[in-house]
Amino acid sequence: MYRFSRSIYRALAPHVIGDEQDDSLARNRQAVLEACEETIRRLMVDGRYFARPARTLFNDVRMYFSMQDQQRVWCVIERNLAIAQQCLQEMPELLDLEGQPRECRAHTRKGTPCQREPLPGRDYCPSHKHLEETFEAAEIEMSQFERQFDRDLVPA
Ligand SMILES: [Zn+2]
Numbered sequence: 001m002y003r004f005s006r007s008i009y010r011a012l013a014p015h016v017i018g019d020e021q022d023d024s025l026a027r028n029r030q031a032v033l034e035a036c037e038e039t040i041r042r043l044m045v046d047g048r049y050f051a052r053p054a055r056t057l058f059n060d061v062r063m064y065f066s067m068q069d070q071q072r073v074w075c076v077i078e079r080n081l082a083i084a085q086q087c088l089q090e091m092p093e094l095l096d097l098e099g100q101p102r103e104c105r106a107h108t109r110k111g112t113p114c115q116r117e118p119l120p121g122r123d124y125c126p127s128h129k130h131l132e133e134t135f136e137a138a139e140i141e142m143s144q145f146e147r148q149f150d151r152d153l154v155p156a
Contacts, residue, residue, distance in 0.1 A: 001040055001043075001044055001084065001087070001088070001103070002037065002040055002105055003113045004040055004080050004081070004083065004084040004087075005033075005036035005037045005039065005040040006036075007080055008036045008057075008076055008077055008080045008081075009032060009033045009036045011076045011080075012032055012036075012061070012065070012073060012076055012077075013029050013032065013033075015065055015066070015069045015072070015073070016028050016029050016032055016064050016065065017064060017065060017066050028064045029064075031061070031064065032061050032064055035057055035060040035061050036057065036061075039053050039056065039057040039060075039081070040084060043081070043084060043085065043088060044088065047085070047088055053081050053085070054074075054077050054078045054081045054082070057077050057081065058073065058074050058077050058078075061073065061077075102117050102118065103115045103116070103117065103118065104116045104117070104118050104123070104124050104125035104128055105118075105123045105124060105128075105131075106124055106125070106128035106131050114127075114128060116128075
């Protein structure tokens with residue numbers, strides 16, 4: 001299911017704008033990615049009570065885009081979430097008992113989602129297991145970067 005949040009993010013990331021605190025766009029892009037993933041997670045876990053997911057996600061991320069891009073952002077979100085919701089209705093068996101997706105988060109060489117069943121407790125299947133380690137390393141790097149950033153903000 002997270003292929004939907006990835007697909008929204010990939011369509012939106014190039015249009016994210018920076019601000020005084022974020023020339024590099026890294027933090028704003030990260031915020032957009034997290035908002036997309038949180039929306040998909042809520043749809044899976046609590047879909048029946050999540051009345052207007054597209055509206056909610058749009059309101060969460062719209063400040064990261066310029067005025068000219070607002071319409072485009074809304075269209076991307078609306079279209080992808082409509083497909084995601086349809087998918088959830090038609091294929092509830094994709095989810096395990098906790099409502100978690102049981103599909104590998106990697107992409108094949110053709111660029112299509114892998115969709116194989118991940119290893120127990122992991123996000124990737126046996127052939128993509130190495131990607132999980134890479135991703136964890138990237139996350140550690142990111143949090144170190146953020147700590148550094150927070151330190152820099154503290155007045156001397
Ligand atoms: Zn895989």
